[in-house]
Amino acid sequence: MSTRRLPVYILADVSGSMSGTPIESVKSGIRQLHRDLMSDPQAIESAFLSVITFSDSAQQLVPLTEVASFNPPDLRASGQTNFGDGLRLLLDCFDREVVKTTADQKGDWRPLVFVLSDGAPSDVDWPTYAQQLRDRRPANIIAVACGDQADVNVLKQVTEAVILMQDMSPDAFKAFFKFVSASVKQTSAKVGSVADGQGITLPPPPPGITIVP
């Protein structure tokens, strides 16, 4: 491996309430993100993308794939919000896909995760996995609460970095995915930058999106 990989996971809520405009906006957002990253040689070199969705259960639609070979997936919205299964699968993907640094191998950068959800979890297991994510801190996670039905407090259990997207218009999603691509570009250029260890610095979020304190 010539360069360390920057794993980027998109964990998207595809429950019934996302159907219609929101799910279409997420789809086109992922396509836009891919196009954006293809114009950045740093991202081509190091970023790897994966898409995980959750509704009644979670599934990894695209395994961790280099930007140049990534195919934006088709998304369909239906069913419940099994947030716990999404987090479980995310943890499982970290274990399976993220290369650890060992004495004779240079491992991957800390993954960058974007969690999108527009509602409250319908399962009861999610706090267990949220706890694991908080304790292990295996990744830099940014959660985005979409619309006014999203449960900010739930997302706050997963990560301190929660941002709020007030309306769920196509423009708001577009702005959000621009923010994602700017974050990935910045992280792929700046990974390993001075003494961060814990957090990373992200570009300021676009208008219409606020950081929940």
Place this chain on the structure above:
Amino acid sequence: MITARTTDGAAITFEGSSLASGGEKTVFWSRDRQHVVGFFYGTLKDRRERAQRLSRILTKYNPTTGAAGPYWQPYFCWPTAVIDGEAGIPERFARDHSLVWPPLAVVAPAYRSAFFFTDTFGNRQEKEVKWFTGKKARRFVPDAEMGTLLTRLQVCTRLARAVRRMHFAGLAHSDLSNKNVLVDLRGGDACVIDIDSLVVPGVAPPTVLGTPGYIAPEVLAGGAQPSIDTDKHALAVLIYQLLLGRHPLQGRKVHSTRSAEEDEQLAMGRRALFIEHPTDRSNPAVEPVRVPFQRLGPYLTPLVLKAFVTGLHAPSQRPDAAEWESALYRTLNLLHPTPDQRDWMVVVPGEPLSDPRTGQRHARPIPYARCLVPAEPEPRDERTTLTLFHHLRLHAWHTHHTVRPDEHADRAPRGYCAQHQGAFWLVNLGDDAWTDLGANRRIGRNEAVELTSGRRILMGESDGARILEIHYAAA
């Protein structure tokens, strides 16, 4: 369209929707598309220092104005104006783009068209270094854009010259990296961009420590601030990467298993180790090295060693930009077309005449000249050679040891080398007559002298003319 006033009182009109966003700035096209306006967005802790720094960059430390200005303009994307304060910017526009308030923006020339290429998908891309040095990114770059050793050396010479100019004025770029220079490998051109983070004497240094991979070890290890010395490290990394296609410090050695971040911090910082270190082989290159740095010839080899062995952790020992510029230029004088005529190779007398990339050898001896300075009783050896080949043009910096191919040089050709009926000749194109010293024969304008081994030619009657002593490197 929005019209704002720059600090010099001029008006600038630019488009209301942004062209691109970087880490700190959102960029807009000017109406005439000759300039871009970059507004700082988000929060800016050191707004006052930024504004001060920008104002000095525009005035006192600006190499693109004054008598030599036109020469230096293509080397930099130097800011031409600053917007500082409300200056007519609508509040709504600032809010929509999350701009720093009161606004602060830099107006700079748009990149020249040579600094864009069309990738294999048909998209127009900026010529960032990473396109040409990244293993994956390179797959999307058309072959013609990859240039040759000749154009790569020209690119590096231009970068070294630009950095030398800044350093001579006491300026440090402070974030010299693959993101902050544009390189045209096809045309042999380069340009330093993102000038606004320069460390200006008398103004607080910027808070950005640089771009990973280019930050000097002493900065990463803690303590040191970006400076001219740290620029020297970044320049050396860029030159090494552009010429050899790999990073000098990114090897296999693992320094920490705690995290990738900590490992990188050590690998680029306190424990940084050259992948081609002559004695310590504990950090070998990730891919086997096909062309070792020594193939860059006798002038660049010692500088690579100074930069990444003796000077890696001793900033004062690093080669400065002027040393790189001179070594790169002298290496350009050693170039000869490869046997397949598709690239260039460094010819070093006594070394095999093979193309390091393909292994092909030249079938016939190659003429070269030892450069001597006239002196009594014997001419003084300059310890520099000039490789000669069919169609080589000779300039004042070839014929005169006192001339450098820099901003002061006369660029008119003085002569050329030609292969004719199985022999090599030098033809004089200038009015300054040459002398074949052995035969004491004068070679005036449009006259030629055959390049027989051992012949000494005085390259002019004017002061500083060299003696070229002809030899042939055996095939």
